Amino acid sequence: MTHPYADDSLTLHTDLYQINMAEAYWADGMHERKAVFELFFRKLPFGNGYAIFAGLERILEFIREFHFTESDLAYLKDQGYRDDFLDYLKDLRFTGNIYSMQEGELAFPQVPLVRVEASLIEAQLIETALLNIVNFQTLIATKSSRIKQVVKDEIVMEFGSRRAHEMDAAIWGARAAYIGGAEATSNVRTGKLFGIPISGTHAHSMVQAYKSEYEAFHAYAKRHRKCVFLVDTYDTLNIGVPTAIQVAKELGDKIDFIGIRLDSGDIAFLSKEARRLLDEAGFTEAKIVVSNDLDEYTILNLKAQGAKVDMWGIGTKLITAYDQPALGAVYKLVSIENEHGEMEDTIKISSTTEKVTTPGEKRIYRIIDKENGKAEGDYITMKDEDPNAEERIKMFHPVHTFVSKFVTNFEAIDLQHHVVKDGEIIYENPTLPDMQAFAKQNLEVLWDEYKRSLNPEEYPVDLSQKCWDNKMRNIQEVKDMVDAHKSSGGRVK
Ligand SMILES: Nc1ncnc2c1ncn2[C@@H]1O[C@H](COP(=O)(O)OP(=O)(O)OP(=O)(O)O)[C@@H](O)[C@H]1O
Ligand SMILES: O=P(O)(O)OC[C@H]1O[C@H](OP(=O)(O)OP(=O)(O)O)[C@H](O)[C@@H]1O
Numbered sequence: 507m508t509h510p511y512a513d514d515s516l517t518l519h520t521d522l523y524q525i526n527m528a529e530a531y532w533a534d535g536m537h538e539r540k541a542v543f544e545l546f547f548r549k550l551p552f553g554n555g556y557a558i559f560a561g562l563e564r565i566l567e568f569i570r571e572f573h574f575t576e577s578d579l580a581y582l583k584d585q586g587y588r589d590d591f592l593d594y595l596k597d598l599r600f601t602g603n604i605y606s607m608q609e610g611e612l613a614f615p616q617v618p619l620v621r622v623e624a625s626l627i628e629a630q631l632i633e634t635a636l637l638n639i640v641n642f643q644t645l646i647a648t649k650s651s652r653i654k655q656v657v658k659d660e661i662v663m664e665f666g667s668r669r670a671h672e673m674d675a676a677i678w679g680a681r682a683a684y685i686g687g688a689e690a691t692s693n694v695r696t697g698k699l700f701g702i703p704i705s706g707t708h709a710h711s712m713v714q715a716y717k718s719e720y721e722a723f724h725a726y727a728k729r730h731r732k733c734v735f736l737v738d739t740y741d742t743l744n745i746g747v748p749t750a751i752q753v754a755k756e757l758g759d760k761i762d763f764i765g766i767r768l769d770s771g772d773i774a775f776l777s778k779e780a781r782r783l784l785d786e787a788g789f790t791e792a793k794i795v796v797s798n799d800l801d802e803y804t805i806l807n808l809k810a811q812g813a814k815v816d817m818w819g820i821g822t823k824l825i826t827a828y829d830q831p832a833l834g835a836v837y838k839l840v841s842i843e844n845e846h847g848e849m850e851d852t853i854k855i856s857s858t859t860e861k862v863t864t865p866g867e868k869r870i871y872r873i874i875d876k877e878n879g880k881a882e883g884d885y886i887t888m889k890d891e892d893p894n895a896e897e898r899i900k901m902f903h904p905v906h907t908f909v910s911k912f913v914t915n916f917e918a919i920d921l922q923h924h925v926v927k928d929g930e931i932i933y934e935n936p937t938l939p940d941m942q943a944f945a946k947q948n949l950e951v952l953w954d955e956y957k958r959s960l961n962p963e964e965y966p967v968d969l970s971q972k973c974w975d976n977k978m979r980n981i982q983e984v985k986d987m988v989d990a991h992k993s994s995g996g997r998v999k
C-alpha cells in the first residue's frame with residue numbers, strides 16, 4: 507500500500523478521547539488554563555528492583571513536530587469535527603514546558619519521569635504519544651539492564667529486529683537496549699540513526715547456500731576481515747568447530763578470527779567442548795558467541811553450569827520484553843488553574859491505595875548519602891520545598907506511613923531537567939554512549955540489594971511531610987464532597 511498522505515504527521519498518533527476532551531475544553535474556553543500532568547509507573551517490570559528511563563529523545567522530536575497537517579485536519583473533518591474547532595487546531599503548537607529525567611536515569615514506582623506544564627489542551631493532546639514512547643523504551647532499557655546485570659563483564663548483542671513488534675519498535679527498542687547496557691545491535695539502521703555499534707555474524711542460510719561450512723566460511727572470509735563462524739548447521743563438535751579451526755588456520759593473518767557462534771543444542775556442554783577444541787588448536791583468544799532464545803534466567807543458569815561464553819546474542823526475549831510486555835506508565839493531572847487564575851490541586855481517588863494520585867505541583871529528588879555516595883531513596887516534595895536547605899529530612903513511605911526515617915548529611919539531586927521551555931527545546935541530547943555510561947554510573951549509587959534479579963529489596967520512594975499532609979488534605983476534601991453529595995440525596999446541582 508502506498509502512503510496516501512504526503513504530509514502525514516504523528517499528531518494524530520493519539521487516542522480519540524484526547525481530541526474529544528480537547529474540543530470540550532476549547533468550546534468551554536478552558537483550553538488555555540495551565541495544567542500540570544505527571545507521567546509515572548506504579549510497579550516495576552520483571553520483578554526488577556529498578557527501571558532505566560528511556561524515551562526523551564523521541565518525545566522531544568514529537569514535541570518539535572507537533573502540529574495538525576492539512577490531511578490531519580481533513581481527516582478530522584470527515585469524522586465530523588466542526589470547522590471552528592479545526593481552524594483553532596490548525597495553528598496549535600506545543601508552547602508549554604516539559605521537565606524530564608535524562609535517559610539512562612534510574613526510575614522507581616510513583617516517581618514522575620516526565621512533568622508537563624502547559625495549557626490544558628496541549629498537555630492533554632500529547633498524552634498518548636508520551637506514554638507510548640516512554641512505556642516501550644523504558645521497558646526495553648530496563649530489560650536490557652537486567653540482562654546486563656546477569657551477564658556482567660561479557661558482551662551483550664541485541665539481535666531482535668526480526669521479532670520486534672514492527673519496524674519502529676526494532677530501532678527504538680535496540681536504542682533503548684543499548685542505553686540499558688547492550689554493547690551492540692545487529693540492526694544497521696539503528697547504528698546509522700543513533701551512532702550505536704553494530705555487529706553480526708552470519709546465518710545458517712549461508713552455510714546451506716554454499717552447501718558446506720568449509721565453503722561458506724571461506725566465502726565469508728574472502729570479503730570480511732573479522733570472522734565469527736556459525737558452527738551448528740550440521741554437527742557442532744564433529745564438523746562445525748573443526749571446520750572453523752581449519753579455515754582459521756588456513757587463512758592465518760589474512761583474517762581476524764574472532765571466534766564461533768552456537769545457536770542450538772545444549773549451550774553449556776557445547777560451549778565447554780568448543781572452548782576445549784579452540785584452546786587445543788591454539789585459538790585461546792577466540793570468542794564463543796551464543797544465541798537461541800536467551801534471557802536473563804537462561805543466562806544465569808548457563809553460567810551456573812559453567813558455560814564458556816564470551817558474547818551473548820539476545821533477540822526475541824529482549825526486544826519484546828517477553829515476560830512482561832507492558833510497563834503500565836500513566837499520565838495524571840495533578841494541578842490545574844481555576845477560573846481565578848490560581849493553581850489548584852487535583853486528585854484521583856481509588857480503592858487501591860497505590861492508585862490514589864499524589865496531588866499538587868511537586869519536585870523529585872534523589873537523596874544521596876554524602877558519606878558513602880549511595881542513594882537513600884527518592885524524595886517527592888511540594889514545589890516550594892528545598893531539601894538541600896534542610897539539615898535533616900523525614901521521609902515517609904507513601905502507603906505504609908508507619909515506615910519513615912530521618913536522613914542527615916545528604917545531597918538532594920533534582921531528577922527532572924527543564925527540556926522544553928515555552929515550546930522551545932532547550933535540551934541537547936547526549937550521545938548514546940554517554941547515555942549508556944550515565945545509566946551505568948547511576949547503578950553505582952544503588953546498593954546491591956536493589957540490583958539483584960531475584961526478589962530485590964524495595965527501593966524507598968518517600969514523600970515529604972508537606973507533600974504527605976497535602977495529599978491527606980486533598981483526600982479529606984474529596985471525602986467531604988462525597989459525604990455532602992450523599993447527604994443531599996445524590997442530587998447533582
Ligand atoms: N544447558 C542449558 N541449560 C539450560 N537451557 C539451555 C541450555 N542449553 C540451551 N538452553 C536453552 O534451551 C532452549 C532450547 O531450545 P530449543 O530446544 O528450541 O533449541 P534447539 O532445539 O537446541 O535449537 P533450535 O530449535 O533453535 O534449532 C533455548 O532457550 C536455549 O537457550
Ligand atoms: O533466539 P533469539 O534470542 O530471538 O535471537 C535471535 C535468533 O535469530 C536467529 O535465528 P533465526 O531467525 O534463524 O531462527 P531460529 O530460532 O530458527 O534459529 C538467530 O540465530 C537467533 O537464534
Ligand SMILES: O=C(O)c1cccnc1
Pocket residue numbers: 665666692705706707708709767797819821
Ligand atoms: O549476527 C547474527 O549472528 C544475528 C543477527 C540477528 C539475529 N540472529 C543472529
